[in-house]
Amino acid sequence: xxxxxxVKRVADANxxxxxxxxxxxxxxxxxxxxINPFCEIAVEEAVRLKEKGVATEVVVVSMGDxxxxxxxxxxxxxxxxxxxxxxxxxxLQPLAIAKMLKAIVxxxxxxxxxxxxxxxxxxxxxxxxxxxxxxxxxxxxxxxxVVIEDGKAAVTRExxxxxxxxxxxxxxxxxxxxxxxxxxYASLPNIMKAKRKPLDVVSPADLGVDPAPGVTTLKxxxxxxxxxxxxxxxxxxxxxxLKNEAKVI
Amino acid sequence: xxxxxxxxxxxxxxxxxALLGDEQVLLDKASLEHYGRDWTTAYDPAPAAILLPRTxxxxxxxxxxxxxxxxxxxxxxGRTGLSGGAVATNAELVxxxxxxNHIDNFNALDRTVDCGAGVITEQLQNYARxxxxxxxxxxxxxxxxxxxxxxxxxxxxIQVIRYGMxxxxxxxxxxxxxxxxxxxxxxxxxxxxxxxxxRQLFIGAEGTLGIIxxxxxxxxxxxxxxxxxxxxxxxxxxxxxxxxxxxQKIDLTAFEFFSEKALQKVVERCELPRPFESATEYYAxxxxxxxxxGTLDEVMALFEHCVEQGWVIDGVISQSxxxxxxxxxxxxxxxETISHWTPYKNDISTRVSKIPEFLIEVEQVxxxxxxxxxxxxxxxxxxxxxxxxxxxxxxLDREEFLRQCSRVxxxxxxIVQRYGGSxxxxxxxxxxxxxxxxxSRSEAEIAYMKAIKAVFDxxxxxxxxxxx
Ligand SMILES: Cc1cc2nc3c(=O)[nH]c(=O)nc-3n(C[C@H](O)[C@H](O)[C@H](O)COP(=O)(O)OP(=O)(O)OC[C@H]3O[C@@H](n4cnc5c(N)ncnc54)[C@H](O)[C@@H]3O)c2cc1C
Numbered sequence: 176x177x178x179x180x181x182v183k184r185v186a187d188a189n190x191x192x193x194x195x196x197x198x199x200x201x202x203x204x205x206x207x208x209x210i211n212p213f214c215e216i217a218v219e220e221a222v223r224l225k226e227k228g229v230a231t232e233v234v235v236v237s238m239g240d241x242x243x244x245x246x247x248x249x250x251x252x253x254x255x256x257x258x259x260x261x262x263x264x265x266x267l268q269p270l271a272i273a274k275m276l277k278a279i280v281x282x283x284x285x286x287x288x289x290x291x292x293x294x295x296x297x298x299x300x301x302x303x304x305x306x307x308x309x310x311x312x313x314x315x316x317x318x319x320x321v322v323i324e325d326g327k328a329a330v331t332r333e334x335x336x337x338x339x340x341x342x343x344x345x346x347x348x349x350x351x352x353x354x355x356x357x358x359x360y361a362s363l364p365n366i367m368k369a370k371r372k373p374l375d376v377v378s379p380a381d382l383g384v385d386p387a388p389g390v391t392t393l394k395x396x397x398x399x400x401x402x403x404x405x406x407x408x409x410x411x412x413x414x415x416x417l418k419n420e421a422k423v424i
Numbered sequence: 425x426x427x428x429x430x431x432x433x434x435x436x437x438x439x440x441x442a443l444l445g446d447e448q449v450l451l452d453k454a455s456l457e458h459y460g461r462d463w464t465t466a467y468d469p470a471p472a473a474i475l476l477p478r479t480x481x482x483x484x485x486x487x488x489x490x491x492x493x494x495x496x497x498x499x500x501x502g503r504t505g506l507s508g509g510a511v512a513t514n515a516e517l518v519x520x521x522x523x524x525n526h527i528d529n530f531n532a533l534d535r536t537v538d539c540g541a542g543v544i545t546e547q548l549q550n551y552a553r554x555x556x557x558x559x560x561x562x563x564x565x566x567x568x569x570x571x572x573x574x575x576x577x578x579x580x581x582i583q584v585i586r587y588g589m590x591x592x593x594x595x596x597x598x599x600x601x602x603x604x605x606x607x608x609x610x611x612x613x614x615x616x617x618x619x620x621x622x623r624q625l626f627i628g629a630e631g632t633l634g635i636i637x638x639x640x641x642x643x644x645x646x647x648x649x650x651x652x653x654x655x656x657x658x659x660x661x662x663x664x665x666x667x668x669x670x671x672q673k674i675d676l677t678a679f680e681f682f683s684e685k686a687l688q689k690v691v692e693r694c695e696l697p698r699p700f701e702s703a704t705e706y707y708a709x710x711x712x713x714x715x716x717x718g719t720l721d722e723v724m725a726l727f728e729h730c731v732e733q734g735w736v737i738d739g740v741i742s743q744s745x746x747x748x749x750x751x752x753x754x755x756x757x758x759x760e761t762i763s764h765w766t767p768y769k770n771d772i773s774t775r776v777s778k779i780p781e782f783l784i785e786v787e788q789v790x791x792x793x794x795x796x797x798x799x800x801x802x803x804x805x806x807x808x809x810x811x812x813x814x815x816x817x818x819x820l821d822r823e824e825f826l827r828q829c830s831r832v833x834x835x836x837x838x839i840v841q842r843y844g845g846s847x848x849x850x851x852x853x854x855x856x857x858x859x860x861x862x863x864s865r866s867e868a869e870i871a872y873m874k875a876i877k878a879v880f881d882x883x884x885x886x887x888x889x890x891x892x
Contacts, residue, residue, distance in 0.1 A: 189745035207649055209744035249743050360740035360747060362700050363653075363727045 176323070176345070178221045178230045179285035180255065181276060182214040182237045184246045185296040194395045201296070201395055210246045213291025215253075216351040219358040220321060221289050222254035229323045230287070232256050236279055238272055240264050244374065251369035252361035258374040263386055265379070269297075271386040273305035278382035280310055285346060287328065292317050292350040303350035313343040317352040431515055432472050436493055440475065440517075443485045448523075450474035459520055460512045462505040463565075464856060471498065471512035478523045480598065480606060480637045486519060487635065488604035490885045498887055499631035501573025502544065504565035506771070507854030509577065509630040509890055516888075521572050524637060527551050535643045536595050536612050541572025541636045548641060557643040560587035564756065572636045578628035580850040582756075583711075585806040586677040587644075590627065596640030597623045602633065602881025612640040625876065630852050631887040633880040647677060649714040652748040653723065655730070655739040656704030661780045662735035663708050667806055669729065670710060673722055678711035679806025686758045686800045693761045696753055702738040708805070709755050711748075758802050765815035766822065767800070768829040770836060774845035776808040782843050786812060789835045794828060796820075809849040812836065837863040853891045861892055 186192050187207040195202045210218070224230040235250040237243040238261040247258035261275055280288060293300035307314035315321075315330030319338065322329040328343045333352045343349075361369075379386040407413045417424045432440075441449050450459070451473050460469025472495075477483045490497050496516040503510045512518050525542035535557065539548055545559075545566035552559040561574065563581035573579075574590045575597070587593075596612040609623040610616055626633055657663055663681055670676060683706055691698055699707070714720060723741070730736040742748035774782045783801065790797055796817045803810035814832065816825045837847050841863040848857050848864075861870060870892055877884075 187745040189749065205648075207745055209746075212746070357697055359697065360699055360751075361743055363655075363724070363739040363741055364731070366741065367724060367728065 176224075176230050176286045177283060178224060178233045179276075179280060179283060179288045180214070180217050180221045180233060180235045180250065181272075181288070181290045181302070182218060182235055182246050182250050183211040183291070183294045183296075184208050184237065184239055184243045185211045185294055188212055188295055194397050198394050198396055200392065208242070208245070210249055211291050211294040211296075213293060213295075213351050213353070215291075215358045216353070216355050217289040217291050218250045218253050218255060219356045220318075220349075220351060221287075223356065224287075224321075224323065225254065225256075234259060234283060234285070236261065236276070238263065238267055238275060247374060248366070248369050249361055251372045251374070252366040253359065254365070255372075257372055260374060260376045261379060261382065262376050263379050265386045266388050267386055268388045268390055269299050269301035269305055270389060271379075271384060272302050273309055274384045275379060275382045275386070276302070276306045277309045278384060280306070280346070287323070287345060288348045289321075290348065290350050292352055303348050307348040310346075310348070312346050312348060314348040314350070315341055315343050316350045318349050319352050319354045321349055321355070432495075436495070437473070439489060439493075440473065440486070443489065444475060444477060444482055448476040448478065448482075450476070459500055459503070459518045462503040462508060462510040462854075464506060464508045464511065464854075467508055467511045467513050467855060469512055470515060471518045472515040474518045474520060476520050476523050480524070480600070483519065483524070483600045483635055483637050484604050484606055486517070487600050487602065487885070490517065491602075491604060491883050494883065494885070496885050496888050497635075499572070499576065499635045501541070501570035501576065502565070502568040503573075504569045505573065505577060505854060506851040507630075507848065507856040509852055509854035509887070510573070511855060513855075514889070519635060521570060521635070521637070529640075530555060534595075534612060536640050537643065538596075538638060538640050539571045540638055541570060541575075543571045545569045545571060545574055552643045553646075555643065556646070558646040559593070559641065559643055561590050561593060564759070571639055571641065575627050575636050575639055576629060576631050577850075577852045580804070580807070580809070582680065582804065583677050584804060584809075585679050586675065591624070593642045594623065594627060594639055595642050597626060597636060598638040599626050599634040599636050602877075602883065602886040606637075607634075610640075625880075628852070630854060630890055632877055632890055634886060647713040650677060650711055650748065651714050651720070651723075652742040652751045653710040653712070653727075653739060654699040654751050654754065655708045655710070655727070656700065656702055656737045657706050657708060657735060658704050658737060659735075660706055660783060662730075663706055663805060664777070664780055665733070665735050666708055666730055667776070670712075670726055671806075673726060674710075674712045674719065675715070676710055676712050676806065678709065678804075680709040680755045680803065681805040682707055682709070682755055682758060682802035683800060685798065686762070686802050687754060689800070690754055690757050690761050693764070694753065694757050696750060696757075699740045699751065699754065700738045704737050707754070709751065711752075755802065758800070759811075762800055762813055762815060765798075766825075767816065768812075768814040768825070768832065770812040770833065771809070771849050771851050772812065772836065772840055772845060772847060773807070773809040773849035774840070774843045776806070778843050778845075779805065779808055779810065782839065782845065783810065785839050786836055789839070790814065790832055793831070793835075797832075804849075807849075808845075833860070840864065855890060858890070858892055 187209040221233045233255040235255040236259040290303045317333045320331035332339045459474040460471040498512040498516045500510045500520040521542040524540035526540045530537040548559045579590045597609045798815040800813040
């Protein structure tokens, strides 16, 4: 079985991102970048399926400017077999990404496509679902467990207030939730081996997709600052403030 | 020299209250216990009163009064000290600097800022960050320790290999000496060879020469893109070879080590993933600044070299800030993790090059006499500073364990002496190690130290009984 994994380059989860002064976008100059945490989980799951002998090949794809190759190399160091970089400077949005993924799935005849449920920058939670629709194949979103058996994928989904297990016929799209697995570190010997693994670069045009965005960002602003706490002198004062200022009791 | 009143007369107490105001003098039992001890637990606090001066003039007035009345003073910061330096067991007056905590006169060109002694270390770190700069002295207790206490102990921490100790960040110092005189030392100058640099004497003096009231602290550019590497090695000596080759090429901000035993305990109790599958005897944790793209290539090349030489078995590098933090936890969570086994602890140093032999000797002597003792090693190996920890065997009761450990201390300090090392790398002498000072300092040195103390504190009122 061939697995395709999509990874996105995003600002590191631990970086405090600020809005640009003109409010046009987040300011990413000199910000540390990393693989989107949900995509990292997707890579780990694919690699585990390969280690179990379920998958024969894990192909990792990332889209964006040249720097994305860093994240592809990381995924290769984690155990993916080869990489595809769709190089473009255009601001990519879920629909364009899903269209390009669809083209790659067709070309690669991938049987399982694993993606993060969302990226921590755009927070769209759309790409996996759009890809499944465009490709006309089943989807298992928010996966916390994936078992491949008898040509089917049993996916346990994290839903409000519980878990739901569904069975998908392959090929299928799976999007990962946080509890699916704990990703490993990239070992240095594997990082070195990853340098010799194949990485193809293609353009959106090669895939027959126009990546132009359909949505325009009007404004990006930081959340309101939390006010500093105060220390009250007595229980009476606390009750008074809760009653008359905060108006919660 | 030893005229210390055992308890306060009403007249004295009234005089103190007249100087500071009633509210700045604490006498209740809870406050006496709270302010009378530091992080050590071996000593029973018994101060006479707690004083909270609000100005430098008030500190001077207190010291002058203490001289007149023959009262002993214990300067007190965040009381996170690990040697009993801030402990008051003998009816002393504790002078807590908490209320002298202004941060002002930031100068972007000089890259300095003035801090009251009572500023919490973390407040200075945050202040620096707001200016786009860094105050680089950092350790696990920085949320409670004070700048005055850091200077009085010359605190180190996890990035000494790159940034040095607290001493390197003090551009100016205001101190009230044991006579009550205010000295303004060095005034923020970079260069000042006009006579003795008295500032340096007060740094690391553990409050025995005077009270630090204000400091001009240096700040620096924050590092760019820190990455963390954890390497597995089988032989301890290989860690030093790794250090040597990396230091030649890379600007390390940290070089720490820990043993497989330490790692097992942390992984188990903190539910952290192991860095890699192979288990090796020791691990080195390196942190470095990624200044250019070439840095990472250089690091990879060095790693390959270390593997080819047979020094390193396996290794990982952080791929994100989250991973960097988790890798750091493998080292930083050790102390807390092993506290479960009420360990014996010792903080010692030798020259970096002598560490491997030193470690083996200590290990031999301990396991020869006490084969049941489990030894956990970790520390700032790049600075020649190791933390020796011995876990209490479950079957041994605490008293007996402590008795056996005091024999261990004796042996360890004898080895330290033979290696020309230090009985206290970072944590000072205080009460805890004063009986062992002779293992690191000659009689002549100690005599000079006492003579210097007599100059600044002729009536021996400043933290008497500490260090020697
Ligand atoms: C979890 C933990 C981790 C630690 N890690 C490290 C580490 O990595 N590196 C390290 O070096 N230390 C470490 N320490 C030890 C301790 O935090 C440092 O020694 C710190 O500098 C003490 O500062 P403090 O304000 O708490 O001083 P205190 O404990 O209050 O006092 C320490 C000494 O300084 C004197 N003193 C305090 N304030 C003044 C003043 N204004 N003027 C004159 N004398 C004064 C006191 O009399 C005493 O002798 C650690 C401690 C803990 C609890």
